[in-house]
Amino acid sequence: MPNLFTLVLQITVILAVCRIVGSLFQKIHQPRVVGEMFAGILLGPSLLGWIAPRVSAYLFPSSSLGFLNALSQVGVVIFMFLVGLGINPKELKHQSHAAVLVSHVSITAPFVLASLLALYLYPILSNDSVSFPNFALFMGAAMSITAFPVLARILNERNMMQSRLGTVAIACAAVDDVTGWCILAYIVVLIRAAHQTTPIWITIGGILLFAALMIYGVRFLLRGYEHAFRKNGEISENGMAFLILLAMVSALCTERLGIHLLFGSFLMGAIMPKEPKFVRYVLDRFETVTITLLLPLFFAFTGLRTNIGLMKGPAMWFYCALIILAATGGKLGGSTIGGWLSGMPVREAAGLGTLMNTRGLMELVILNIGLDIKVISPALFSMMVVMALFTTFMTTPVLELICPDQALRTVPKKVSAPSVALQEIA
Amino acid sequence: MSSTGRNFGFAYALLVILPLIGLAGVLRNGRGLSAPAAIDGIWSFHFDPAQNGSSCASFLAALPEKTISISQSGTTFVLSASGDPKISGSGTLAGTKFKAAFGSTEPADGGCRGHQSVLVAELGREQGLDKLAGTLSTADCPSCAPVAFHAERAPVTPPAAAPNNGGH
Numbered sequence: 001m002p003n004l005f006t007l008v009l010q011i012t013v014i015l016a017v018c019r020i021v022g023s024l025f026q027k028i029h030q031p032r033v034v035g036e037m038f039a040g041i042l043l044g045p046s047l048l049g050w051i052a053p054r055v056s057a058y059l060f061p062s063s064s065l066g067f068l069n070a071l072s073q074v075g076v077v078i079f080m081f082l083v084g085l086g087i088n089p090k091e092l093k094h095q096s097h098a099a100v101l102v103s104h105v106s107i108t109a110p111f112v113l114a115s116l117l118a119l120y121l122y123p124i125l126s127n128d129s130v131s132f133p134n135f136a137l138f139m140g141a142a143m144s145i146t147a148f149p150v151l152a153r154i155l156n157e158r159n160m161m162q163s164r165l166g167t168v169a170i171a172c173a174a175v176d177d178v179t180g181w182c183i184l185a186y187i188v189v190l191i192r193a194a195h196q197t198t199p200i201w202i203t204i205g206g207i208l209l210f211a212a213l214m215i216y217g218v219r220f221l222l223r224g225y226e227h228a229f230r231k232n233g234e235i236s237e238n239g240m241a242f243l244i245l246l247a248m249v250s251a252l253c254t255e256r257l258g259i260h261l262l263f264g265s266f267l268m269g270a271i272m273p274k275e276p277k278f279v280r281y282v283l284d285r286f287e288t289v290t291i292t293l294l295l296p297l298f299f300a301f302t303g304l305r306t307n308i309g310l311m312k313g314p315a316m317w318f319y320c321a322l323i324i325l326a327a328t329g330g331k332l333g334g335s336t337i338g339g340w341l342s343g344m345p346v347r348e349a350a351g352l353g354t355l356m357n358t359r360g361l362m363e364l365v366i367l368n369i370g371l372d373i374k375v376i377s378p379a380l381f382s383m384m385v386v387m388a389l390f391t392t393f394m395t396t397p398v399l400e401l402i403c404p405d406q407a408l409r410t411v412p413k414k415v416s417a418p419s420v421a422l423q424e425i426a
Numbered sequence: 427m428s429s430t431g432r433n434f435g436f437a438y439a440l441l442v443i444l445p446l447i448g449l450a451g452v453l454r455n456g457r458g459l460s461a462p463a464a465i466d467g468i469w470s471f472h473f474d475p476a477q478n479g480s481s482c483a484s485f486l487a488a489l490p491e492k493t494i495s496i497s498q499s500g501t502t503f504v505l506s507a508s509g510d511p512k513i514s515g516s517g518t519l520a521g522t523k524f525k526a527a528f529g530s531t532e533p534a535d536g537g538c539r540g541h542q543s544v545l546v547a548e549l550g551r552e553q554g555l556d557k558l559a560g561t562l563s564t565a566d567c568p569s570c571a572p573v574a575f576h577a578e579r580a581p582v583t584p585p586a587a588a589p590n591n592g593g594h
Contacts, residue, residue, distance in 0.1 A: 097434045105441045112445045115452045122459050125500040129464035129582070132456035140449075310499060312516075334441070341437040374466070379499030 006064045011071075011297065013059060017043060018296035029400075031153050033361060034392050036296055040303030041385070050309060060304055072301045075294020076365055077265045081247045082286055083149060083362075084269020085279055087174045098342035102335050103172035106356045107179050109334025111140035113326040121319060125380045134187055138375045141183040142367060142384060143327045146173040147360030147392065154358065154395060165348055165403070169355040172335070177362060181266060184366060185259045191373050192258050203258045210253055211267065218246075219271040226273035229281065240285055260369060295361070302364050302385065305371060310379040311386075320383040327387050328394075332357040351403040358395045363388035462519050463549055465556065466498035468580040473562070473573055494577075515542075522549040524558055527565070547577070555579065 018036040025035025042048060049056040060068075118136035126135050151173050160166040189207070193200040225243070229235055235243070247268045254264030272282070311317055335356040339349030367384050370376040376384065471492045494507045498519075505526055506514045515528020524547040547560025556579040561572040 101434065101437055101441070104438070108442050108445045108449070112449050112452070115449055115456070119452065119456055119459065122456065123461050123500075126461045127464040127466065127498055127500065128461045129466070130461070132459050132461075133453045136453055136456055310502075310504070312502075338437075338441060341441070342434070377466075377499035378497050378504075379502065 003064060006059075006061065007067050010059060010064065010068055010300075011293075014039075014043065014296050014300040015293070018299060029396055030393060031150055031157070031360075031396070033150055033153070034389070036299050037302075037361070037364065037389055037392070039296070040299030040301070041306055041308075041389070042303065043300050044303035044306050046303070046306055046308035046382075049307075065301070065304065068297060068304075069301050072294065072298035073261070075290055076298050077247070077251050077261055078244075078286060078290045079295060079298075079361075080262045080365070081265040081269040082283060082290065083177070084266040085272050085282060086148070086152070087178065087270055088274045089270070090274065098339065098344060099168045099171045099175075101342050102168060102338040102352060102356070103175035105338035106146070106172055106331055106335040106353075107144045107176055109337075110143040110327060110330025113330040114139040114143040117322060117326045120322070121380070125319065125377055127377070130375055134191055134375055137183060137187050138370050141180050141187065142363065142370065143330060144176060144183075145180040145359055145362050145366055146176045146331070146356050147358045147362045148173045148177050149362075150360035150392060151355055151358050154355065154399070158399065160403075165351055165355070168339075169352055172352075172356060176356070178270075180362075180366070181263065184369065185263055187375065188259050188369065188373060191375060196258070198258075206257045207254070207259060210257060214250065214267055214271055218268075222272055226275050226278050229275070229278045235281065235285075243282070262365065262369075298364070302368060305368070305378070306382045306385045307378060308382055308386070310382050316379065316383075320386055323383050324387045324390050327359075327391055328357055331391070347402060351399060354395055354398045354402060357391050359388045360392045363392075462498075462501050463522065463556075464498065464582075465496055465503060465519060465524070465549065465579065467496060467582060469494050469496060469558065469577045470580065471575055471577045473575045517545070519549070523547075524549050524560065545575075547575075555581070 018039045021039035021042065022032040022035035025038065026032050043060075045056070048059075115136040118132070118139045121139075122132055122135050148170075151169060155166045155169065185207070189200065189203055193203055196203075225235065225239065228239065247265045249264075250268040251261040251264035254267070255261045272279075311320060332350075332353040334353070336346075336349045336353030339352045340346055342349075344352065364385065367376070367381055367388070370384075371378070371381045471494060473492070494505050494513070496503050496505045501519050502516065503519065503526070504514070504516045505528060506512075513528050515526055517524065517526025519525075524545070526545045527542045528545070529542055542565045544563050544565050545560060546563070547558040550557050550559065558577040559575075561574055563572040564570040
């Protein structure tokens with residue numbers, strides 16, 4: 001049984017620290033989510049455990065972390081449902097040449113750089129229970145991700161959501177995330193299949209069958225929600241409860257099929273009706289509890305697993321710098337070149353590259369999966385968390401430097417409401 | 427085909443298709459690389475019964491089931507055991523040579539109080555199990571004779587994508 005006093009104390013401390021640090025980061029023009037990610041690190045062994053080990057051991061005894069983790073995972077399952085809800089497949093179908101090129105380059109460039117870096121890091125930071133292709137593919141997937149919700153938040157705060165730059169960035173981030181999650185699903189299946197007796201083709205076949213059933217079957221049944229919302233202007237309590245139930249069942253199916261809970265909830269969100277007012281309505285119902293209560297627990301849990309102390313000596317910091325360089329060079333550099341070759345002015349292309357380099361919370365979600373399936377080691381996990389924080393933190397000041405004028409923010413362009421609605425998720 | 431289409435095709439081939447071919451090459455070449463042996467997990471330690479009375483090894487004998495958890499990051503690792511005495515330390519793995527230094531919340535009696543303990547061992551594999559065989563000694567403590575030990579790694583459980591524990 002969980003020690004309820006400890007659990008409630010943990011939640012209280014986490015929420016207080018996340019709120020305070022989040023507010024401080026907002027004062028320096030950073031999205032709150034960056035501050036909350038940083039707060040998680042402060043509560044872990046990197047700071048609290050280092051300067052006050054007794055306080056840390058009292059607040060976060062190892063026997064209690066399972067309950068904290070369970071709560072935080074529920075939060076991430078709901079969050080991924082909301083991320084899927086915000087992605088509009090129609091938006092992806094009608095991309096311009098620029099968006100197609102930028103989105104694909106912004107995946108391949110960091111992927112190639114990450115795999116080249118993996119050649120160097122694999123003999124140093126991995127072990128022989130992980131094969132090189134799995135290690136390199138995971139590094140690639142982790143570096144090619146873009147934080148779709150954080151990006152939407154930054155664009156909204158800078159009044160750039162309706163600019164050409166903003167719409168191309170949002171479309172590219174959506175493509176990157178969907179692609180990144182597909183690659184990650186493949187890696188998880190490969191790694192878990194190595195430990196299971198079920199042949200891999202059965203696992204892959206099951207996943208494809210489930211995805212087809214969701215996309216071509218369940219998606220049409222879900223239209224009933226849109227009709228009910230149009231008719232009544234709201235969704236009943238039972239309807240909302242059933243929605244949560246569907247997201248959870250979908251999550252359980254993908255977990256049982258051998259990938260991860262989060263793929264199921266993301267897929268359920270992605271196949272939901274995309275009528276803007278309906279999406280806004282559902283987001284409003286979910287986001288308060290998810291964003292203010294459950295996600296800070298995930299940040300804290302990630303922080304408890306991040307130990308900067310494992311990066312001992314200049315060599316470790318050198319590896320960390322290489323990771324940041326490869327991630328930034330691949331994402332920012334690749335997107336900038338792609339944008340420029342697609343006909344964007346250099347400054348606008350650089351702005352796009354900067355936006356695409358935002359990794360944020362999505363990166364933390366992927367890294368936690370990597371650590372759970374042991375494809376990355378604790379030291380590499382800590383380095384990648386530092387990279388996620390660094391690349392997310394740098395977005396706002398670099399964007400301010402590259403795009404200080406209003407010119408890039410005023411190109412009128414129709415933008416879909418789900419993307420606008422997502423601004424609040426971060 | 428329009429010039430825009432041609433430019434797009436050229437840029438796409440140069441920036442997407444070519445790197446993907448390169449990626450395939452990197453993945454192929456990387457298969458030849460070797461990483462350090464996996465030692466991550468729970469290890470059961472067994473100390474020579476004849477030497478258990480040694481002050482250097484006495485506190486280790488009190489460990490719950492004499493298990494030590496190793497968290498590996500390539501060639502480096504941290505080891506820990508919770509409960510009483512709580513021990514924590516770090517070490518390196520060079521090929522099959524295992525070396526770790528650790529401190530305890532309950533220092534050994536006698537002249538070695540406050541000194542760090544050092545484990546030096548050789549990593550091997552017998553009947554599908556990873557094993558360590560070596561000695562425990564106390565740094566800068568001539569009165570403590572090294573104590574022989576051997577250890578086995580608990581069988582590795584399949585990685586859980588959605589963990590149900592703390593994951594530490």
